[in-house]
Amino acid sequence: MRDFQHPGRSAAIAANAMVATSHPAATVAALEQLRTGGNAVDAAIAAAAVLTLAEPHMTGIGGDCFAIYVKRGEKPVALNGSGGAPKAADVAWYAERRMAGIASQSPHAVTVPGAIDAWCRLAADHGTKEMGELLRPAIALAEEGCPLTPRVAADFSDNEDELVSDAALAPIFAPKGRALRLGERVINPPLAQTLRKVAREGRSGFYEGSVAADIVATLKAKGGLHTLEDFAAQRSEYVEPISIPYRGYEVFECPPNGQGIAALMILRLLAGYDLKAASEADRIHLLAEATKAAYFQRDALVGDPRFTDVPVARLLSEPHATRVRAGIRMDRAGAAPFWDEAEHKDTVYLCVVDRDGNAISFINSLFREFGCGILAPESGVLLHCRGSMFRTTPGHPNAIAPGKRPLHTIIPGMLMKEGQAQMPFGVMGGNYQSTGHAHLLTHILDLGLDPQAALDAPRSFAFDGVLGLERTVPGAVAEDLARRGHRIGIAARPFGGGQAIWLDRERGVLIGGSDPRKDGCALGY
Numbered sequence: 001m002r003d004f005q006h007p008g009r010s011a012a013i014a015a016n017a018m019v020a021t022s023h024p025a026a027t028v029a030a031l032e033q034l035r036t037g038g039n040a041v042d043a044a045i046a047a048a049a050v051l052t053l054a055e056p057h058m059t060g061i062g063g064d065c066f067a068i069y070v071k072r073g074e075k076p077v078a079l080n081g082s083g084g085a086p087k088a089a090d091v092a093w094y095a096e097r098r099m100a101g102i103a104s105q106s107p108h109a110v111t112v113p114g115a116i117d118a119w120c121r122l123a124a125d126h127g128t129k130e131m132g133e134l135l136r137p138a139i140a141l142a143e144e145g146c147p148l149t150p151r152v153a154a155d156f157s158d159n160e161d162e163l164v165s166d167a168a169l170a171p172i173f174a175p176k177g178r179a180l181r182l183g184e185r186v187i188n189p190p191l192a193q194t195l196r197k198v199a200r201e202g203r204s205g206f207y208e209g210s211v212a213a214d215i216v217a218t219l220k221a222k223g224g225l226h227t228l229e230d231f232a233a234q235r236s237e238y239v240e241p242i243s244i245p246y247r248g249y250e251v252f253e254c255p256p257n258g259q260g261i262a263a264l265m266i267l268r269l270l271a272g273y274d275l276k277a278a279s280e281a282d283r284i285h286l287l288a289e290a291t292k293a294a295y296f297q298r299d300a301l302v303g304d305p306r307f308t309d310v311p312v313a314r315l316l317s318e319p320h321a322t323r324v325r326a327g328i329r330m331d332r333a334g335a336a337p338f339w340d341e342a343e344h345k346d347t348v349y350l351c352v353v354d355r356d357g358n359a360i361s362f363i364n365s366l367f368r369e370f371g372c373g374i375l376a377p378e379s380g381v382l383l384h385c386r387g388s389m390f391r392t393t394p395g396h397p398n399a400i401a402p403g404k405r406p407l408h409t410i411i412p413g414m415l416m417k418e419g420q421a422q423m424p425f426g427v428m429g430g431n432y433q434s435t436g437h438a439h440l441l442t443h444i445l446d447l448g449l450d451p452q453a454a455l456d457a458p459r460s461f462a463f464d465g466v467l468g469l470e471r472t473v474p475g476a477v478a479e480d481l482a483r484r485g486h487r488i489g490i491a492a493r494p495f496g497g498g499q500a501i502w503l504d505r506e507r508g509v510l511i512g513g514s515d516p517r518k519d520g521c522a523l524g525y
Contacts (some may be wrong), residue, residue, distance in 0.1 A: 063384040
């Protein structure tokens, strides 16, 4: 039971079905699908489409998508909806031009967006409603406008210079010569027309015809290597989830090219410690050390498994975890590996459990705020920058190559017990996500918190030599960590944002949480 004199919110409780998203409009849209006979997949797609307008700097149909779906009584299935690099994007092309990396605000950072194909695939294979019905709320928002909520308005303000100076972005996101502010509306009529094409024509409405032509022409004008053939060839892929046991449950993640493997590596390491008996400083220290070890291996070994052999079984094995634990000291911070990727944060995550007990964990992203900053004007599609995660070093597991998918930070999670879905969960926030998954699960499974309380808990993140702490971490804890050799930094912005829904079968209820670091909520009926 939470302290009702302490600021915060209670967990959401419902008997039949529940939705948790990062924006109220998306939660309402998804709940409406559930109340009118739709299932978890229908609700998730409707919510994701609304978020394209409600959080347009975080997500959109110009981005990528991953999902884990559990139909009641069946094994979890994962869908990889990430797109590949253009067929002309050979690593030698970049090496010849002495490009040490791929800038996020560059056409070369744009892999073929995978979201729409993933939505259409999920709807066809597991949904119950037509795409036209699922996209209707988003189309209305694109035409009539979606008011900015507080967190979204703050993010717009942070990016005002970029929005005002770009001829394509300004009319939509800064129409008055400044970024839109709290309560002002994002209106994008071209995007409404694009969504209508998808509603009528399915995936071909995006990957073929006028929409694809507009996106390709926009990218080519800026030096991109994309072709219409690249877009027509995009297909999402069902993949077998990877998992480890943790505290009597099974934690499932999407396999590489996603970083879910890093979340599982962190949890495998933490499973060797009694976190319930540990102090808060000890728990933060162990999470930091496990993060550093897992992310170092992620960056060295993980790439698209269609192009490189990723040693998943070895990295998730207990013998491997035992060797890594042997190098962790409780009284001293280990050396921090160097990362040459930026800390990207911009994604939306949502989850749904329907009246039949089907559960979906769903994530969609532009990667950085406003993606690569390139908007195709005729279609209203803002493009992601996921390709900035590629390396331009020949032979690296994550080196760019024709049709290859980059290392992805967006990861939906699913907790299972005895063959049944226990909790769809996710924590958005770029590189933080693997650490966030571990933080959330340890607070629920080790410390006994409900999903809302676990999402409320103070966060930390060891990245690029700094142990970042949210301001809610007590000063005495920060001092303890500094004495162990951690270089402490107080985070200017909170780490990530998450959602989770716990299926409490004993009491016959759903218990949902939505991160206070965002504007969203969990609702059920």
